[in-house]
Amino acid sequence: MDWSERDKRVLWHPFTQAAEWTAGTPLVIERGEGNYLIDTEGRRYFDGVSSLWVTTHGHGVVAEAIAAQARLLDHSTMLGLTHPRGIELAERLVAIAPPGLTRVFYSDSGSSAVEIALKQAFQYCAQTGQPQRRRFIHLAESYHGDTLGAVGVGGMSLFHRIFGPLIVAGIPVPTPALHPETALRDLDQTLRDHGHEVAAMVIEPLIQGAAGMLVHPRGYLKAAADLCRLHGVLLIVDEVATGFGRTGTMFASEQEGIQPDFMCLAKGLTAGALPLAATLSTERIFQAFVAPRAEQQTFFHGHTFTGNPIACAAALANLDLMAQPGFFEKVNAAAATMAEHLARLRALPVVHHVRQVGMMAGIELRDIEGTPLPADQFFGSLVCERARAHGVILRPLGDVIVWMPPLTSTVDDLALLAHATRAAIEETLP
Ligand SMILES: Cc1ncc(COP(=O)(O)O)c(C=O)c1O
Structure with a gap:
């Protein structure tokens, strides 16, 4: 029996509807490497939400x-x-x-x-x-x-x-x-x-x-x-x-x-x-x-x-x-890069609002008229699921897509984050 089947037999996941979890195919993360998570199949994902907002310098660093x-x-x-x-x-x-x-x-x-x-x-x-x-x-x-x-x-x-x-x-x-x-x-x-x-x-x-x-x-x-x-x-x-x-x-x-x-x-x-x-x-x-x-x-x-x-x-x-010299300068440079990507995403018709302070950001999705999406369709979750196919792990707050990447995210990491988010939004809400 593989890991995901074994998981479904014994685990109770937080903030998770078990009916959906057991019907789905859970992603099993085996390793962390810098700003990336690697699953049991060897696929790499950029950790776009810092493993629930915690990772500061990447995985394994301490x-x-x-x-x-x-x-x-x-x-x-x-x-x-x-x-x-x-x-x-x-x-x-x-x-x-x-x-x-x-x-x-x-x-x-x-x-x-x-x-x-x-x-x-x-x-x-x-x-x-x-x-x-x-x-x-x-x-x-x-x-x-x-x-x-x-x-x-x-x-x-x-x-x-x-x-x-x-x-x-x-x-x-x-x-x-x-x-x-x-x-x-x-x-x-x-x-x-x-x-x-x-x-x-x-x-x-x-x-x-x-x-x-x-x-x-x-x-x-x-x-x-x-x-x-x-x-x-x-x-x-x-x-x-x-x-x-x-x-x-x-x-x-x-x-x-x-x-x-x-x-x-x-x-x-x-x-x-x-x-x-x-x-x-x-x-x-x-x-x-x-x-x-x-x-x-x-x-x-x-x-x-x-x-x-x-x-x-x-x-x-x-x-x-x-405490290393230049650490916060680098964080603020990464935040500025995030802001540029967010401004470009804002142009998508279903992106209603983008909000950011430093390396915390939210991308609020609505329909093209600006009306909130139907709550029972869980579009935010669908977008985040799709992002995985583009190599990024995300987790939404309702229909707000959260960006909380590691503070050490590089220009390339953030480009991947933006690309995956855009592709996932376009595929979910064409
Ligand atoms: C502002 C704030 N306070 C408290 C908590 C709860 O922290 P924990 O999940 O470690 O209990 C969270 C978790 O997301 C949070 O964002």
């Missing part, structure tokens, strides 16, 4: 650091013990993070990083005489992960509706990309109405990835941060997708000079090689948890593999590569 650390110390708990790689990485993250973020709490997924920020913000308020601050503001179309706390501050009804009865719902405010004229005014009003009962606002800075690559008007982030400060509401920036060079700077928050109270990191942290996440917070937050043990102000949260040393070693190797 393998040596991982192997060396695995031989030295594979795992040791952060509960009651510590280790050099975890300490070094925390020092490095604090050094590159926006000013004021001085403390690092490790976990192992973006959802957990957000969950931890929410819990820390809530407990901070409870322990600083503000027990009424127990709600969270989020952007209406936001996505912050799949654990229940993160779903509570999410707004993607397709993913989240079913779990409504299980969650503590946040307070949604209009998404600035969709309501550029009024979003700030509405946030201001929400803060006036509810600010006193809100612990924190959580936001993806500059661009909302899973919502369909929705780009905020410049200035929204800074203005939102100022409004939160005015109302004593903490600010959590979710840089799970935007962090580590994706938007052309190390973190998106830098581009508007904000000083958040929390920053959530995952995905690209380990160059995309291993699961590791971090929730950074300020000294003011941290100190509110420092007290005699009997007072029970401890943050009672932690995961078995919190701060795994091999993952920390991969992250350190990732940061070493990003």
Whole structure:
């Protein structure tokens, strides 16, 4: 029996309708080589979505650091013990993070990083005489992960509706990309109405990835941060997708000079090689948890593999590569090449809109009249499936084709990405 038949017998895939999966022919990826994935038949594909937005320097690039650390110390708990790689990485993250973020709490997924920020913000308020601050503001179309706390501050009804009865719902405010004229005014009003009962606002800075690559008007982030400060509401920036060079700077928050109270990191942290996440917070937050043990102000949260040393070693190797002279210049040159390709794709009659920040982009498909495509036809998925025949792996968000190539994509890689996307769109929506 081949791999795909064996898969269908035992696996349950995330965000995947099993009826379709079992009817199809799953692609079985066996190897990664630089910016390419290679299947069991030896076919090569450019990794157009960085293996779900994680690969920063290509596949296999931090393998040596991982192997060396695995031989030295594979795992040791952060509960009651510590280790050099975890300490070094925390020092490095604090050094590159926006000013004021001085403390690092490790976990192992973006959802957990957000969950931890929410819990820390809530407990901070409870322990600083503000027990009424127990709600969270989020952007209406936001996505912050799949654990229940993160779903509570999410707004993607397709993913989240079913779990409504299980969650503590946040307070949604209009998404600035969709309501550029009024979003700030509405946030201001929400803060006036509810600010006193809100612990924190959580936001993806500059661009909302899973919502369909929705780009905020410049200035929204800074203005939102100022409004939160005015109302004593903490600010959590979710840089799970935007962090580590994706938007052309190390973190998106830098581009508007904000000083958040929390920053959530995952995905690209380990160059995309291993699961590791971090929730950074300020000294003011941290100190509110420092007290005699009997007072029970401890943050009672932690995961078995919190701060795994091999993952920390991969992250350190990732940061070493990003610290090389000219790294961000190359990322921005690649982003400019992407922009040229996107502008040409925009000329296709079914391309309604292209959106981009750095090396994150979305190509929104509609019919030639500009009407959204019928949702039950899954054209976005069909386009991505076709792209495989042209040597590129893509994954859509509805009818938005996502481009999230590795930061090290070459001119040739990006030409292939653009060619495959165009061909797949033309074949699917002639
Ligand atoms: C902005 C953002 N936050 C959180 C998450 C959840 O991360 P994870 O899938 O690692 O739990 C994602 C995942 O796509 C994300 O894009």
